[in-house]
Amino acid sequence: VLIAIGRDACTRNIGLETIGVRINEKNGKVPVNDEEQTNVPYVYAIGDILDGKLELTPVAIQAGKLLARRLYAGSSIKCDYVNVPTTVFTPLEYGCCGLAEERAIEEYGKQNLEVYHSLFWPLEWTVPGRDNNTCYAKIICNKHDNNRVIGFHVLGPNAGEVTQGFAAAIKCGLTKELLDETIGIHPTCGEVFTTMDITKSSGQDITQRGC
Known part of the structure; x- marks a missing residue:
């Protein structure tokens, strides 16, 4: 051990x-x-x-x-220790930026949050028949701040690459509406964040049935 x-x-x-x-x-x-x-x-x-x-x-x-x-140099800019993108480089990568759901609930209260999530699978997994719907994407939004994204989480191939790009958007005040208005690149893993419409509170099935 x-x-x-x-x-x-x-x-x-x-x-x-x-x-x-x-x-x-x-x-x-x-x-x-x-x-x-x-x-x-x-x-x-x-x-x-x-x-x-x-x-x-x-x-x-x-x-x-x-x-x-x-x-x-007379600056007043402080380091942001919250919106820090990071990745766990496991065989199936995990990337995140911002708050974990549990931390967000502690800080803002569950009633003030909306959590969107989805399972997905990369196109390159389709032909070899790898386990479908083992990848997962989630965003945590503050309902009382224009649905601003305060937590970003993705489990899938190249999660670090996906997270790094979204981290810049989160620093700029990314909202759920802006994600919905963004045209996704098909087929990519990051595309799932532009089509995500199921909330965790709804209890609906998040299984993806197409590439």
């Missing part, structure tokens, strides 16, 4: 306690505010040592750039 998940934050015994920087004793990570500032005003932290943030290289790079610009 191999356990190879997560990272240890090597923040102990490097002198942080000398200057009073607070760390989470459970995991050694450093709590910061929304500007990556620790409890000591002149000490900042970025990257995987941040408590409660994503451990992703592109996130650390972006946070570092934005911090430098705020400190030395």
Whole structure:
């Protein structure tokens, strides 16, 4: 059995306690505010040592750039730790951006959300007869903000490529209406998001019956 998940934050015994920087004793990570500032005003932290943030290289790079610009170039732009696209590169890839459904319910309340979802299968799976409807797509929308997409999830081939493109749209305020108005490229995996019309609350069958 191999356990190879997560990272240890090597923040102990490097002198942080000398200057009073607070760390989470459970995991050694450093709590910061929304500007990556620790409890000591002149000490900042970025990257995987941040408590409660994503451990992703592109996130650390972006946070570092934005911090430098705020400190030395007069910028006020902060790092967005919510709308971060990421992918799990399993044999059937999983990609996501924004909030998980459970987190969205905690933050906005179930009654204020609409969740659209669909099963699908890629065209290239049709000829070899691979398992149909094992791929899954879902978006979570805030009903009280023009059905803005606050969560994007896809399980299927090349999920990372699909997610990266939609992540830019989500940063720009993507809504369900805009998705409905978008012409899909047929046949692609990303097309499913332009035709999705079944809500989770309806309980309707989400099985796809054609390519």
